[in-house]
Amino acid sequence: MVKLSEIIKQREQARKKPEIPEHLKIKKSLDYSIYDGFFTSIKSGVTSSFIMPFAIALQAGTGMLAAFSALPELAGSFFQLFSQKAVEIFKTRKAIMFWTALLQSLIWLPILLFPFIAKESLWLLLLLITLEAVIGGFQGPIFNSVLGDLIPEHKRGEFFGKRNRIVNVMNFISTFGAGLILAYFKKLDAAQSAAHYVFFGFAILFFLAFISRFIASFFKARYYDPPFTPARQSHSFFTFIKNMQQDNYGIFVTFVFFFRVASAITAPFFVLYLLREMKFTYFQFTLIVAAAIIGTFLSMGFWGKMIDKKGSKAALQLSAFLLPLSPFLIVISALFAPTAAFIFLILEELFSGIAWAGFNLSTNGFLFDATSKEQRINYTAYYNIFISIALAGGAFLGSALISVVPVFLLSGIVTLYLISGILRLLVTVLFVKKVRDARMVEIDFPGRGFFSRVISITPHQGATIEVLGTYHRKPVAVLAKPKPIKKISQDEKSQYQKKSMDYLKKNVEQEKRIKAKPFKTKLEEVGNIVEKIKKETQEKDLKEKLAEPEEQNSDKNDGRRN
Template identity: 30%
Template sequence: MTRRFAKDPQVDNALRHSVKDGVAYSVMAGAGETYFSAFALFFKATTTQIGLLASMPPLISSISQLFSAWLSHKTHNRKKVILTGASVQAIIWLPLIVLPFLFPENAVAIIIACIIAYHAASSVVIPYWSSLMGDLVPEKRRGRYFALRTRYTSISALISLIAAGLVLHFYEMHDLALYGFISIFIVAAIARWVSVYHLTHMVELSEMTTTLDIEMTEHWWKQLKHSKFFHFSIFFSLMQTAVATASPFFAVYMLRDLQFTYVEFMTLSAATVLMQFLTLNGWGRISDMFGNRLVLITAGFVVPLIPALWLLSTNIWYLFIIQLLSGFVWAGFNLSAGNFLYDLIPPPKRSTYLAYHNVMTNIGVFCGALAGGLLGAYLPTSISVFGETYHWHSALLGIFLISFLLRLTVALVFLPRLKEVRAVRQMTVTELIFRATRFSALSGFIYDIISSVKHGRK
């Protein structure tokens, strides 16, 4: 990286290290976080326990954000908080690796506890890191800088996800899967310590003078509940509730019920990540020209179909195509939802509004994942109708069907009511579908590389 991100050499150096921090963090996420559910399933975690594994971290994250608000009144040294939280997260990998091996009878409970602590440490850091990066990245170069950083982190996450899957597959073939998990988690821990090293090169241009206050006055609440932001947050949190009812259990379905190997699981997981990476910029160009509402509505009505499509076949290549479709649609949905949210929030209140939005979303994910785990434990695998008995191979298919119905209901109720916030060119949904399905993901990827080279020469 020969380009300069800032005129101040000290700031420029910090931003270069931030890119490397992002790469190291992505290696940890790809090689480690991706396989948390698989690790729990190795120790015979039940569907309900997987539900807890998926539901508790978002709830703890909400509490951690409140802790961050309290902490901001006690210290204004953002770098110190960031380094402490990141170091704690790195340390947590040690008990996560060692304790299940030493106490296999309590392994699942230990894994859940460690992962809760892992996400709590990360959630405390996020507001301070976002605030510090907002000060360091020059406003005029913010778009290009974060585009470059995201490109590097996405590639790193994908490569590490694939590599970890291959490592697990190698150990699995020799009946040593546990040592495979230990190996990839050691890599993840080392990657986080590398991330911490690069975070030490962050610089505080000035201490944080504002606190992360959470308003709770009656007047503010009356304003909030009648705002477009509040109605959108309700929609988004309900959609995440519906999604979380099924999303934690696709891994369970693949590894436990379909008996897929780790390399097959990795292949399907990587398909979604790869498709999101290749199509994200294409969706971004459409959103910039024609608005976020149109993309949100189009993708929002396809998102419900994803779990329903899992009911039709267990063929891995069929599921691979479904995963590609999932990555394509979720790239558009997540991008447009994030942009739409920022359009709705007044800049002076961004921190407060985002805190509420994140809390609502995390509570929704908690409720959805917990409900899915409980349903998965009690749903039948057969039903009798007029004397005929119908069987299916997994109770999780019932969860996928319920998630489809919940997602569709949320989409039908909320999406038609969305109004575009900014002035954009007009386009019909049919035209958008044609444009979105005809743009080449590979061409978009090549376009991004050429663009980054051109920017580097300026």
């Protein structure tokens, strides 16, 4: 007789859904990431380019514009320092991402009501915008940590290229639509000699931001959160600062920091330059901003493939030398009549979008490549703090300089752009060559490609040399005779090892200049690695030679049977 407890147990087991394989969970999570990015880009499109016009419509001065440009990012980055601690307390990254995104969406409801209930209190608006940035910034390192665990290293450039293309399409559409909405309500203001209808347009934009971010939060709740153990002995922020010039990641952060300072000098005044100095309409302003989005979208695939093949350093170096041209082009635009300047600025922003796409994608890729899984949350937070300090410092520096620099061509803003271009170029020349790549790249040989992990001494991997000696075989039919795998010759092995050793010695010499560790000790480590590789290669060749007679006898027996 079957017991009642056994029947209940059998029914419970029947109701249980089968466990979903991990690779399917990862695939679905990456799809959810794209949906999340789709709706988040709508929120970004209707807000990021229009917060400054909103402040200008509320009659904000240059000091307040600098505060709107700098303080939200700075405060958001500071609170990223607590992201790692939050993961340790709550033991889940997915829940933190969901609740922060949900709260972030709710912030836009009081913001859309602001012009109608507290129009004169700009500091209150700044507080709300800062709070929204703090909640979003707190989530950033946790989100990057989850994506870093889900996306394979060799697919990161391709995935982010695909995701960013979709994001930029929606960003463009939402930005363009937002510009049309504001242009319509601005016409109502002009027709009736009023100055309040445009705030209804801003209210519509911020309501769309609330809806889109609200939907995105529920996609975050469906992510797969892989097993994760926060680092127990993570470096503090001050320890990171102390050792910045002693490792590759620190040099990278230093370069990006100074480059962002040089760029942020003009950040608070671009919208002011277009709307007040050039007297463009909201629709013209939207077309100029949309040009940068189009440039980003069109070039994202190119930059992603470049990063996957040649590493983040190549894309970073190229884009860093392109970006100083952008402010110089804006200076040239001041020489033209308004209509010609409008067309010229569209082309300039198209170029700027292409260059910034490469810079942002390569810095994002470098951050993933140069940090370990356990340290990624902390190191992402440290990076974002430095960038936010750079943006804030640059914005306030620009606000101080705007009142003292001489007027050049149209206004002092043009002078700031000239200074920004010179500083960007100077920082790039001084720092970019010191940054070394930290991921898989390809070392080219005539007629053949050898894939090898970058030969350098990094804080996480040490000195590594990995030789791949065979091609990947293509799938063949079951009854077809397998094609022999091509093997590299001894001469090619020697060439590769020689080139690898030359590259390694170059990195060791550079490491000597930035670390206190003696060069002799490093060279001894290199010698041990080389001896190990030679020994493994000799053993492998010996096994192949011993296996050849057996293969020949097997082929003869097959011939006799035929």
